[in-house]
Amino acid sequence: MIDRRALLISVALLALMLGAAAWRVALLPDWTHFPYYLPDRTLVERNTLWLLVAPTCVAIVAGIFARNARRAVASPRAAGPWTRWGNTLLIVYSAICTLLQAFILARSLGLAPAIDPTAVGRIGLVLLAGLLVVSANVMPKLPLVQWRSKRNLDPARLGQLMRFSARMQVLTGIAVMAVAVFVRLPVKGTPIVFAIIASSILVQFVRGWQMRREQAREHSGS
């Protein structure tokens, strides 16, 4: 859950990223590609769609938080901690993505030539994964909230699922950090990172589905 202030800040950062990308592309003769300087000052062409990656990531996360805020059924006592948690997570995430976008645009303009883009990519990935680890670590301490759904879990199972999800997300964050530090980016590392994240989401989804099925069986049996 998030409040309006955090949503406005993330939307503002999103607008900033898109505006900067649009400005850069508008200066180019060919809008489908933009120039990108490698550390050895070699000029390569990158597809313009890469400038939409960071804004899209922020838009997806902000959208998920905004949607959850509308779907959650929580008392003011329970909503407060979740809102603070969501606000911090969304704003820090948006800020990191904005910095990465700024670096890409700076390289496109030939600025910051000495900074190794692979190192920046690693640092960005470590920061994002670290954000996941820190936020998921405290998730089980937050009050339980239910959703506007007919398939809500009972409090016991909801607590178990939250602890399971939090553990999976912490492990995912640690694994992604390890890949960012030790594996060659982006050739081998990027598919591995996507595979780790996709597996984690799938496992959590399956576990939630299993628990709902167990609960439904118990209720139909009784």
Place this chain on the structure above:
Amino acid sequence: MNLVFKALADPTRRGVLQLLRQRPMTAGEIAENFAISKPTLSAHFAILREADLIEAEKQGKTITYRLKLSVLEDALLSFADTVGVGIPLTGIAKPARSRRS
């Protein structure tokens, strides 16, 4: 963090946390699993609440306790149980006579 280590150092308190892993429980349901007096158990609850490892919710005359462990604290609990001495959880209510004696 000192409060967390202090809370996890005691096997009874670790036993309480292990019980609450299954589901939220009332103080009475938890007490059935331990052969100690209620005032002593209440003291353990107070230490766990001070360390922010459990949350108490009053519903009428009963207090229901819910687990409130972060992932790191959960890992510390598992580690302390693995390395330390835990109380076996029989899950069987002790008869009042044996508790008094």
